[in-house]
Amino acid sequence: xxxxxxxxxxxxxxxxxxxxxxxxxxxxxxxxxxxxxxxxxxxxxxxxxxxxxxxxxxxxxxxxxxxxxxxxxxxxxxxxxxxxxxxxxxxxxxxxxxxxxxxxxxxxxxxxxxxxxxxxxxxxxxxxxxxxxxxxxxx
Amino acid sequence: xxxxxxxxxxxxxxxxxxxxxxxxxxxxxxxxxxxxxxxxxxxxxxxxxxxxxxxxxxxxxxxxxxxxxxxxxxxxxxxxxxxxxxxxxxxxxxxxxxxxxxxxxxxxxxxxxxxxxxxxxxxxxxxxxxxxxxxxxxx
DNA sequence: CCAAACAGGACAAAAACTGTCCTCTTCGTT
DNA sequence: AACGAAGAGGACAGTTTTTGTCCTGTTTGG
Numbered sequence: 001x002x003x004x005x006x007x008x009x010x011x012x013x014x015x016x017x018x019x020x021x022x023x024x025x026x027x028x029x030x031x032x033x034x035x036x037x038x039x040x041x042x043x044x045x046x047x048x049x050x051x052x053x054x055x056x057x058x059x060x061x062x063x064x065x066x067x068x069x070x071x072x073x074x075x076x077x078x079x080x081x082x083x084x085x086x087x088x089x090x091x092x093x094x095x096x097x098x099x100x101x102x103x104x105x106x107x108x109x110x111x112x113x114x115x116x117x118x119x120x121x122x123x124x125x126x127x128x129x130x131x132x133x134x135x136x137x138x139x
Numbered sequence: 140x141x142x143x144x145x146x147x148x149x150x151x152x153x154x155x156x157x158x159x160x161x162x163x164x165x166x167x168x169x170x171x172x173x174x175x176x177x178x179x180x181x182x183x184x185x186x187x188x189x190x191x192x193x194x195x196x197x198x199x200x201x202x203x204x205x206x207x208x209x210x211x212x213x214x215x216x217x218x219x220x221x222x223x224x225x226x227x228x229x230x231x232x233x234x235x236x237x238x239x240x241x242x243x244x245x246x247x248x249x250x251x252x253x254x255x256x257x258x259x260x261x262x263x264x265x266x267x268x269x270x271x272x273x274x275x276x277x278x
Numbered sequence: 279c280c281a282a283a284c285a286g287g288a289c290a291a292a293a294a295c296t297g298t299c300c301t302c303t304t305c306g307t308t
Numbered sequence: 309a310a311c312g313a314a315g316a317g318g319a320c321a322g323t324t325t326t327t328g329t330c331c332t333g334t335t336t337g338g
Contacts, residue, residue: 003229060305063314090142117256199336
């Protein structure tokens with residue numbers, strides 16, 4: 001019932017990207033240093049984020065990473081699911097539930113409702129929101 | 140970001156108890172058979188539930204388990220936390236957060252909000268609700 | 279006193295998480 | 309064209325968590 005460290009790293013890394021000047025490319029080593037995250041592990045996470053299209057990678061000399069979409073079109077839910085896969089509080093709450101038809105599990109609705117409530121928050125918060133929040137806190 | 144199988148077993152087991160005649164004592168073996176759960180594993184879970192006061196154990200001959208409180212005073216959240224410990228989406232969302240003061244994490248609020256939304260649902264649903272739901276479904 | 283039934287600890291297999299390392303590919307610079 | 313910076317990707321390993329099993333002890337009604 002908790003976010004993995006990988007998921008947290010991904011969000012922190014992407015938030016760092018979102019705070020950089022637009023259209024800039026940032027070194028992975030800079031991100032890992034700034035966020036105090038193991039570089040080799042963060043590399044793995046960013047590879048996953050790249051495949052999910054949330055981040056754009058630039059290989060070779062002067063390479064690095066930039067956001068794959070505008071910051072206000074990337075939600076916290078996007079990032080978590082990009083790294084950890086679809087959110088499912090338990091198997092009963094999955095999109096394609098494997099609860100047998102005959103066994104109409106009474107608890108199923110609770111998982112669905114709880115999950116929807118949580119996902120609603122995560123999907124309603126974008127990287128842009130988080131950056132803005134920071135700016136407001138500083139003013 | 141998901142419920143453990145142990146948590147699910149605990150809820151299914153307690154829901155079974157809640158559907159028994161009031162003040163009756165039910166054999167662990169009956170619960171495990173009815174719910175198709177390994178008896179020795181379920182034993183461990185019920186030991187935990189007993190220590191949490193959610194279930195009352197009756198040792199010795201003619202022993203078994205009964206609910207520790209009325210079914211309408213036991214929430215799904217109670218059971219999950221009884222088995223898995225306090226719900227914390229991540230360390231930032233814990234009661235006593237270990238996020239350092241200086242590092243005012245912008246994401247902290249998101250975890251808090253998402254967790255509160257989820258826990259709200261789990262804490263708003265009692266075993267009695269689930270039993271009732273079943274009865275309504277059958278009518 | 280006996281046998282049923284829970285309590286609790288030790289142990290272990292499996293899975294997931296967290297991380298490292300090495301090689302390959304890409305690409306700007308010179 | 310060659311070099312070196314930097315991401316891609318696979319293999320591997322340590323740790324933790326989960327998911328159990330098993331054995332011995334303790335309680336208690338009959």
